[in-house]
Amino acid sequence: MNRIIINVNDFQKRAAIIEEDKVVEIFNERNDESNIIKNIYKGKVANVLPGMESAFVDIGLEKNSFLYVDDLREFEEKYLNGIVNSNKAIEELLTVGDKVVVQVLSVPRGNKGARVTTNFTIPGKYLVLMPNNDHLAISKKIKDEDERKRLEDIFKEIKPAKMGVIIRTAAEGKSIHHFEREMIYLVKKWEEIERRIKRAKTGEILYNDNDIVTTILRDVLNNSVDELIVDNEKIYLDIIDYINAFSESNITTKIKLYTGEKDIFQEYGVDNEIERALKKEVWLDCGGYLVIEKTEALVSIDVNTGKNTGSYNLERTVLNTNLEAAREIPRQLRLRNLSGIIIIDFIDMKLQEDKELVLQQLDAELKRDRIKNNIVHFTDLGLVEMTRKRVGRNLSYFYEEECPVCSGKGKIKSSESLAFEIIREIKQVANEKDISKIYIRARREVINLIKDSYFDMLSEYLNLRKKEFILEEKDIWNYEITLGK
Template structure:
């Protein structure tokens, strides 16, 4: 049974998806990081990149967005045989409607499209291209063709329509009603864009509950437990139309709903570097800007069978857990998994099949490339939004995200070299701020090296300790002993 826990009682919105009481997906939306995906803006082309067939777009956010030539209506409606460089379709300074398809991530601006989509429950509307698409999930091919014919009959030449799976058992009246609604919405957006003088937002809506709804599959049985009454009523009404096996439950308790459902402990583990397997093995997950590396280790598990079979059993379990962690942490881009080395090619194929099977339920497309000659599995996962760590964590100010800081010895000897550059100055004293551990290295145990260092630089040394353990040193001031003493007194 599937369960969705929705926490909307506080400013930070969250929902968790559990399958058989196992956390498989988590969405967190802090107020300052609400997704822009689906929002429509008036944009202005700030730079054309001929070598990349792309442009940078100012759409009213801090960082410019990126738009590829293929995402321009003028390109899509042209003759593919005569396609040309991006300069043929758009120019610098031009204004155009754009929609966000991927949020801004560390170091990269948002990804944009000029193929603006508006959607409702049964229909997707795209202005500017002549296109009809029908969901491949229709059970009846005859019904699929009927809807394709109906779409071509009622659409205009500059409109693209996608018939969603939920339309299969609906009537033409609903189709026409939603089509007219979407046309009116687009016309209103276009009118407001004409009145806007600079890049800015034209259309947005709170997509949080829509994301919850996408997790509700009619072929599954489950319940949505939510701690916000308005949200509960909205979901209850939405579910009542479907008359499916799902139900909405309003949670009234005082305890935070995530704590009540025992999700908080599982949430804490999503940020840990080491993830343990049931058999005693473990994964080490390292996220970097360029790619994510997952290392598989046997750990305490030695197995009773031969080495190859032990490796296979650990790797199969690791494949399942790794796929779950990738989805749970919302890791995107290039991912490499260093499984325990196996010689049998059939075993490697089994690992690939296990990963493919585990990622079937992931709404973000995952492509398994295969094993390299070094036995490392390569895969990619489509990135549409920042990972959980990017959303909820900041780079450590001490180590700048490297995981390492300079040792007290490194800091002390670096300072000593710098002090030697100031030797024989006219001033008679220097004030230094440095950590206690580095100061002990600089001056020696019990200040044993202080006299020699002061003689070498020709100045008396005064030291204070900053708040915090990992601050680098600072030469605060040079001056007379009296001036430094007075400054320390004021400090």
């Protein structure tokens, strides 16, 4: 059963895609910087960096966005009185204080601001309108050459002058009637954006493409989905209206309003799946498991046999575990929305044909992913290197925050190291004349260690200086030392 589950409340919108009864994608919509991909802003140039051929643009976010000169060309030609195919340097195109309209390509990450462009795209279900160029492209997922030629001929007729179009995979087999209707809608949307440009203020959003309900209806809902279930009556009616306007009418029978008392994400097991997706370890049905860890530079995935001892020889056990991992890894990438460079450490395989089978399985599952990805190769170290395009935030962004104790390391100081730090600090303050008591507060393990191993030494050291110390248990991960008279 393939389902789409949509949860709407006063705080957020969430959606889950379920394929063959397994949750494979989660969407979250909140009013923060996590949902700005494809938004179009009126910006102001804050700084120009000739040496980096780029500029920083203030679009009203916490950090200024980053604009490369190559992402400025078409806008310069159309709106800044530039020369067609100009090769002028960034400092000749922009100066500090200039107004420029940009579209977000990637969200802010760490100390980096959002990456922006002036090569605008306005997506629809069957096509993507490119207002600033005259290019016609067809999705590579449409393989049939006759179909590609048919679509190309149709769009050469209906494409607006001086605008470009990307023909999406969903256009395959559809009639010109679908395309004309959507083309009119997208062109009107762009004309509305252009009308707002002059009167808009810096940081104002001219176009918002991040309503998850619209995204689901446009990019996900198709004939392979058995049902779409939503728990909000207004959104339910909006979905029906959207489908009647832009999709096949038979899809409306798949739309259902959920009225159960239990939370819809609990009813369909989505919350449980999210909890599992926030853990490093993922257990496979065969008894093996994955360890998934995200760093600043890349995502590493380690495959282990775990409890899978097999019933055949070692090579067969390893192959079966790796094949199941190759099926599960693409689902986890989609579910967690992990992207960038991904390194997979499959269990070592001696036979080349076994490696080929695992790569074929991995490639077949990755083709189900809507987000562009690419398997690079098996490295000389036996690692699979692949990439996945960055689109939005990963799942943990919405459900976790950095630990204030370990600062994201995943580890805290041991009881021994804290005990040594306490002893060093006691020695530093023990010679102060105006104190007579030293209060030491720490978690139980640290206090017990001091009592068992260092109590006599500390007592003797402080008695010579006419000081006493008091040990107190406190539910903290570090320690506190206060002084008393």
